Amino acid sequence: MFDLQGYGFLLVKGAKLTIVVGIGALIIALLLGLVGSLFKLSKIKTLAVLAETYTTVMRGVPELVSILLVYYGAPTLIQDIAAFFGKNIYVNLDPMFAGILTLGFIYGAFTTEVYRGAFLAVPRGQMEAARACGMSAVLSFRRILLPQMWRFAIPGLSNVWMVLIKATALISVIQLPELLMNAGIAARSTHKPFSCYFAASLIYLLITILSIGFQQWAEKRASRGIRRE
């Protein structure tokens, strides 16, 4: 039943692209989340409202709709705006670029919430002590808050990663040859859809298992300096 008739390499090739898209989107999400959480905790009302709107909308709309909106909607929107100003341009998004960008943008909303909780979890006294030692706001953020926040953020960020890597499967609808789309090609060529899709699911499962292992290692590493009773 597991004879993939030589299409196994196609799945492996797709898996590589899946991981590339996943890591690319994760990097964008991590950076966006940092900005978003600082906006949310900011005393400037406009920034806080902006970040709140971003997380509320992104977490309320299905990923697939967001992907379709960016991939099909963004180019036409830009063209319409350009036409409004009397310019005729043609925009065509690369599926890989659109996929990484959209997933990063969606999961940035989730990392925003994770970071926000992690920042609040660092005891206030730490920052007060740093400020009392004469560190500026930026320096105390970089030296005190940022390094200590990771320990609280890692479990949440790992969760976001596990959801994100599975969400890369949705990119197949915009014709990026990642794992699921290649599995589909293999399924149609071999006339063994179950074997091909099941094999693909096992590759996703393997990625999940490896991620869990990495998470445990990272958590251990981030709490090296913590005393245990």
Add this chain to the structure above:
Amino acid sequence: MDISVITNNIPKLLDGTVITLEITAISVAAGFVMALFLSIMSVSKNNFIRMPVKWFIFYFRGTPLLVQIFIIYYGSGQFQSALSHVGLWYLFRKPFFCAVLSLALNTAAYSAEILRGGIEGVDFGEIEAARACGMSGFLLYRRIIMPAALRIAWPAYTNEVVFLLQATSLVSIITLMDITGVARLIASRTFAFYEIFITAAVIYLVLVYGLLFVFKKIEKKITAHLNPEAMAA
């Protein structure tokens, strides 16, 4: 921006909304019933009961939902002759059945894990007291453990239902005409991509936050004993 495209197609999108809600409701109900049994099995001390459930939960939580949908919808074709032999092929031929089946199995796995956390969080004194009163087995679960576990698990279960509502958008990929399916069809005919997809997104936002509102109300109701002042007010 072409407003008339949106207003003209609102009725069709609302038809899609009905399908979305239908699929969500059936999958949540079926998934919840399965999760009740799976969660009790996953706290069993018997390895032969616990381990298969653990593997089921691990597989469905560790692989993408879209892959699960494809395995059931397209993958069943590989067993067409066997399935028609036992008379199940007419079910697996229908995208609606396959969509609901995969969504229900998926949410059952996630909900079982949430409920297991709830069961393990039940105060042991309550179970001891129930045992002392002579309850055991099914009665103990029905009267004491499950109600308490559900209260503990409710906030997490709320999130799961919201995720499932959003996940129903994937059924559009196997040709069902839910909100996303209708939106894709209209967009490809009118080329009004962002107008239609933004409208679809707004419908989802209303559904999601409406659902959250209802579930928060239920949460207040089932935890009223922890908050007596609010109840009196």
